Amino acid sequence: MPSNKRVFVVGGTGFLGYHTVQEFLANGWEATAIGLPPAPPADLFPSNVKVVLCDIGISTDEELLSILHGHNFLVYAAGLDDRTTQKKPAYPKFYHANVEVPARILRLAGQAGVKRAVVFGSYFAYFHRRWPEMKLVERHPYIRSRVEQERVLTSLPGLDVDVLELPYIFGDSLWRKPLWYPLVKYIRSAPLVFYMHGGTACISSKTVARAAFSAMERGHAGTCYPIGQENLTWTQLLTRLARSDGRTVRVVKLPSWLINFGMLGVLLSHKLQGKEAGLNLRYFAQLQTAETFLDPQPSKDALGYQTSDLDEAFQETVEACNH
Numbered sequence: 001m002p003s004n005k006r007v008f009v010v011g012g013t014g015f016l017g018y019h020t021v022q023e024f025l026a027n028g029w030e031a032t033a034i035g036l037p038p039a040p041p042a043d044l045f046p047s048n049v050k051v052v053l054c055d056i057g058i059s060t061d062e063e064l065l066s067i068l069h070g071h072n073f074l075v076y077a078a079g080l081d082d083r084t085t086q087k088k089p090a091y092p093k094f095y096h097a098n099v100e101v102p103a104r105i106l107r108l109a110g111q112a113g114v115k116r117a118v119v120f121g122s123y124f125a126y127f128h129r130r131w132p133e134m135k136l137v138e139r140h141p142y143i144r145s146r147v148e149q150e151r152v153l154t155s156l157p158g159l160d161v162d163v164l165e166l167p168y169i170f171g172d173s174l175w176r177k178p179l180w181y182p183l184v185k186y187i188r189s190a191p192l193v194f195y196m197h198g199g200t201a202c203i204s205s206k207t208v209a210r211a212a213f214s215a216m217e218r219g220h221a222g223t224c225y226p227i228g229q230e231n232l233t234w235t236q237l238l239t240r241l242a243r244s245d246g247r248t249v250r251v252v253k254l255p256s257w258l259i260n261f262g263m264l265g266v267l268l269s270h271k272l273q274g275k276e277a278g279l280n281l282r283y284f285a286q287l288q289t290a291e292t293f294l295d296p297q298p299s300k301d302a303l304g305y306q307t308s309d310l311d312e313a314f315q316e317t318v319e320a321c322n323h
Helices: 015-026 061-068 091-111 123-130 141-153 181-187 205-218 234-244 256-273 281-288 297-303 310-320
Strands: 006-010 030-035 050-053 073-076 085-087 116-122 160-166 168-170 192-195 199-204 224-226 230-233 250-253 275-277
Touching (some): 073 091, 085 091, 091 141, 123 224, 192 234, 199 234, 224 297, 234 310, 256 275
Parallel strands (some): 073 116, 116 160
Antiparallel strands (some): 085 275, 199 230
16 A cells, blocks of 8 residues: 655755655655755665656656655755856846746646645745845845745645745755855864854754654645744854864954955956856845844744754764865
């Protein structure tokens, strides 16, 4: 008899997707992980996890419906992130990757019998609501795409969709070098480092996975949940990353005008190349030197998930930078 507990994880071979698959397995579910080539290591998942390698953006409806059939729940852990630089104008690329592609997949999932889905979004959508005076949607193509993603995906007919608005995430990236590698390399370079004012909410990859599983069980359809674990200034974050690496660093905060000045050179380079960043470099300092903090308790209470150790996630991050 087919199992009635089968999850389909888009981006399942990636950083968050992997940890999400593991969380569902730990709770007695079966899983299909779909991701882009190249193939992950053969021992990445247990043998009962079905791994499908394909580009969902170019796969036919028939191919995707065949793969989706028989699953009850879907986690969408893919998309174009804020660090990428595109040919100008950048927004159409972000819209396609973060709105059009997932909307198509979720519509097909509904046709295939999937009843509920959770989408991994961005906490910048939360700050768009909280700080309208910063005009985040008007200024940043990436943030605009994430806000539009929430609007479109939570209104799809025939499928209950929740969005987890995620901050910066730490943990074991396994067979890939962490996205935090440049920062870890920087704090390893000297005992005195220079960085920005401000700070961010942080979370571990395992906590994200637990939140996704809990959203499947307790999420309210159409709800966007800001998910966090700890709010840290950049100084605190760099200090704890260094400590996890067995080092100590002193962080000197740079004035915002100097950050802006440094961004002008990069902005000019992009302009000459006809490129545009997901986060507009003209307003980068304003955003990155803000305290993008959030209260994690309301979402945690609503969904009922447990957090993992963030310092353990920091240690896993710096250790993965050695690979």
